[in-house]
Amino acid sequence: xxxxxxxxxxxxxxxxxxxxxxxxxxxxxxxxxxxxxxxxxxxxxxxxxxxxxxxxxxxxxxxxxxxxxxxxxxxxxxxxxxxxxxxxxxxxxxxxxxxxxxxxxxxxxxxxxxxxxxxxxxxxxxxxxxxxxxxxxxxxxxxxxxxxxxxxxxxxxxxxxxxxxxxxxxxxxxxxxxxxxxxxxxxxxxxxxxxxxxxxxxxxxxxxxxxx
Amino acid sequence: xxxxxxxxxxxxxxxxxxxxxxxxxxxxxxxxxxxxxxxxxxxxxxxxxxxxxxxxxxxxxxxxxxxxxxxxxxxxxxxxxxxxxxxxxxxxxxxxxxxxxxxxxxxxxxxxxxxxxxxxxxxxxxxxxxxxxxxxxxxxxxxxxxxxxxxxxxxxxxxxxxxxxxxxxxxxxxxxxxxxxxxxxxxxxxxxxxxxxxxxxxxxxxxxxxxxxxxxxxxxxxxxxxxxxxxxxxxxxxxxxxxxxxxxxxxxxxx
Amino acid sequence: xxxxxxxxxxxxxxxxxxxxxxxxxxxxxxxxxxxxxxxxxxxxxxxxxxxxxxxxxxxxxxxxxxxxxxxxxxxxxxxxxxxxxxxxxxxxxxxxxxxxxxxxxxxxxxxxxxxxxxxxxxxxxxxxxxxxxxxxxxxxxxxxxxxxxxxxxxxxxxxxxxxxxxxxxxxxxxxxxxxxxxxxxxxxxxxxxxxxxxxxxxxxxxxxxxxxxxxxxxxxx
Numbered sequence: 286x287x288x289x290x291x292x293x294x295x296x297x298x299x300x301x302x303x304x305x306x307x308x309x310x311x312x313x314x315x316x317x318x319x320x321x322x323x324x325x326x327x328x329x330x331x332x333x334x335x336x337x338x339x340x341x342x343x344x345x346x347x348x349x350x351x352x353x354x355x356x357x358x359x360x361x362x363x364x365x366x367x368x369x370x371x372x373x374x375x376x377x378x379x380x381x382x383x384x385x386x387x388x389x390x391x392x393x394x395x396x397x398x399x400x401x402x403x404x405x406x407x408x409x410x411x412x413x414x415x416x417x418x419x420x421x422x423x424x425x426x427x428x429x430x431x432x433x434x435x436x437x438x439x440x441x442x443x444x445x446x447x448x449x450x451x452x453x454x455x456x457x458x459x460x461x462x463x464x465x466x467x468x469x470x471x472x473x474x475x476x477x478x479x480x481x482x483x484x485x486x487x488x489x490x491x492x493x494x495x496x497x
Numbered sequence: 498x499x500x501x502x503x504x505x506x507x508x509x510x511x512x513x514x515x516x517x518x519x520x521x522x523x524x525x526x527x528x529x530x531x532x533x534x535x536x537x538x539x540x541x542x543x544x545x546x547x548x549x550x551x552x553x554x555x556x557x558x559x560x561x562x563x564x565x566x567x568x569x570x571x572x573x574x575x576x577x578x579x580x581x582x583x584x585x586x587x588x589x590x591x592x593x594x595x596x597x598x599x600x601x602x603x604x605x606x607x608x609x610x611x612x613x614x615x616x617x618x619x620x621x622x623x624x625x626x627x628x629x630x631x632x633x634x635x636x637x638x639x640x641x642x643x644x645x646x647x648x649x650x651x652x653x654x655x656x657x658x659x660x661x662x663x664x665x666x667x668x669x670x671x672x673x674x675x676x677x678x679x680x681x682x683x684x685x686x687x688x689x690x691x692x693x694x695x696x697x698x699x700x701x702x703x704x705x706x707x708x709x710x711x712x713x714x715x716x717x718x719x720x721x722x723x724x725x726x727x728x729x730x731x732x733x734x735x736x737x738x739x740x741x742x743x744x745x746x747x748x749x750x751x752x
Numbered sequence: 753x754x755x756x757x758x759x760x761x762x763x764x765x766x767x768x769x770x771x772x773x774x775x776x777x778x779x780x781x782x783x784x785x786x787x788x789x790x791x792x793x794x795x796x797x798x799x800x801x802x803x804x805x806x807x808x809x810x811x812x813x814x815x816x817x818x819x820x821x822x823x824x825x826x827x828x829x830x831x832x833x834x835x836x837x838x839x840x841x842x843x844x845x846x847x848x849x850x851x852x853x854x855x856x857x858x859x860x861x862x863x864x865x866x867x868x869x870x871x872x873x874x875x876x877x878x879x880x881x882x883x884x885x886x887x888x889x890x891x892x893x894x895x896x897x898x899x900x901x902x903x904x905x906x907x908x909x910x911x912x913x914x915x916x917x918x919x920x921x922x923x924x925x926x927x928x929x930x931x932x933x934x935x936x937x938x939x940x941x942x943x944x945x946x947x948x949x950x951x952x953x954x955x956x957x958x959x960x961x962x963x964x965x966x967x968x969x970x971x972x973x
């Protein structure tokens with residue numbers, strides 16, 4: 286029971302780190318995907334390199350760079366900020382790729398229909414293609430969110446007091462190391478279940494909107 | 498060539514029925530096919546023709562009834578053993594609407610594979626037999642190619658060679674030309690016609706009325722889960738007994 | 753340009769770390785992929801108990817973060833009397849993760865093999881095992897190849913988690929140089945570039961494979 290308490294103590298920060306970095310990713314992913322689809326060659330390749338580097342270097346390395354490596358004068362990031370910024374930037378790269386997939390899944394005829402009606406590029410994107418692309422992206426976004434909950438455990442390595450941090454602490458002080466890890470695993474599994482349900486609900490309600 | 502004149506039918510169905518839950522596909526079908534007989538099965542879509550054909554070699558297990566094929570009998574519904582089904586299938590070759598060739602194997606391997614694994618022929622013997630069969634369907638030059646490089650008609654002829662390689666006593670054809678352009682279908686029908694004239698026992702579910710009339714010995718018309726006509730093709734096609742047949746023929750021939 | 757001389761200094765050490773990271777990746781895949789294939793095949797077993805065990809193993813090992821699995825093997829197992837070296841714990845944990853994730857990828861691949869080909873095998877009298885061995889698995893593997901390659905890249909990145917159990921892989925080497933020179937940014941950036949030097953070309957290769965596969969598959973139908 287004591288072990289369960291220890292594990293649950295970490296839940297708030299796990300949720301905070303996941304939620305905050307996911308929000309950063311969802312928002313920053315939009316300019317990034319526009320850059321990826323830009324007709325301007327330097328912008329496009331700059332965005333491509335950014336996405337590749339963010340996805341190509343392990344999250345733990347990014348967190349270490351931000352936490353240990355960045356110091357501007359006397360300023361250094363605290364562990365929670367470093368974790369959120371690092372995971373947020375990585376999420377932005379993954380979101381941009383998800384959005385890109387969503388946009389290309391929308392039939393090209395939708396763009397043509399918009400243009401044929403004399404609607405501008407931006408309006409066609411924001412009112413016609415964008416909403417449909419978002420709907421297509423929802424399942425990938427949810428499975429990314431689920432993997433982000435698990436990846437947030439990496440924040441424990443720079444001292445953020447989330448689930449794995451307390452789990453390791455408890456395992457090292459107490460004797461029954463195996464139990465507390467299995468409990469931690471169960472808590473992660475339990476946190477992912479509502480997300481799965483939410484995605485199904487979002488998916489069907491958005492589907493209704495699009496089909497109407 | 499009337500079926501009843503022959504003593505030992507090659508294929509015989511007794512009281513065969515098939516349901517999916519509440520839905521009846523066909524019920525109480527009785528049918529005999531003599532050795533060397535070519536039987537065409539026609540009828541509107543949804544009549545249960547394909548399911549009936551697939552029940553003959555237990556690709557679908559009938560809900561009830563008894564099937565005899567080349568002297569082996571299996572009664573449906575009482576714990577059918579895998580070994581019996583295996584033995585029964587060995588006597589029947591099957592050709593599918595969508596060919597179902599193995600895309601990762603060369604044309605030659607497609608035909609040789611089951612000979613080696615099931616009949617335990619050596620690679621040499623199997624390939625020799627395969628090449629002879631590919632030559633017979635006019636495709637010996639394609640032995641080394643992959644199915645994806647062949648046209649639909651060629652793929653279906655390869656599939657026929659693959660089935661013949663197992664030395665079946667009966668050949669079952671499930672709409673073999675339905676996925677093909679009419680022109681391409683002709684080359685497949687030509688191979689089937691030759692097979693028929695060589696004395697192979699064949700059951701063919703088809704939409705090809707010309708083939709049903711000119712090549713088959715007997716014609717079966719299925720509608721609404723029943724056999725409504727069974728007899729001489731020319732007679733049925735010109736003077737059907739049943740209104741349902743007349744309706745169907747008018748729809749097929751009248752376009 | 754002092755960082756260049758630093759990088760040249762550090763490079764041999766970091767390169768040793770990179771080789772160890774690649775070695776752990778290779779071992780995890782070598783051990784995890786066959787288990788993943790077995791799990792994929794038995795997940796569609798007709799025996800409910802076998803099926804249940806497979807699904808359970810897969811779901812728990814996929815649901816828990818790799819970091820938890822890793823630390824469970826290293827810090828948790830000793831309480832049951834099993835003590836593994838950090839290297840063994842590292843690749844065993846990553847192999848389990850590999851098995852769980854690849855079993856799902858492989859299962860999707862196996863299911864993508866057209867049912868008609870399995871029926872063709874049945875009518876030819878080919879046994880269930882031979883059908884699996886000669887028809888379903890070769891094609892399923894081919895279909896799953898791009899996703900498997902993508903997963904291999906993720907496992908390579910996940911070897912960096914072995915830092916937490918003191919395996920001297922790439923990140924550990926970089927961190928220890930950082931803590932003795934206090935040039936964290938520089939050494940971690942070099943480590944990051946070394947990771948990227950593997951993952952970015954590999955990702956490109958996945959893209960090429962994917963394109964070739966889709967062309968191959970469209971030709972076949």
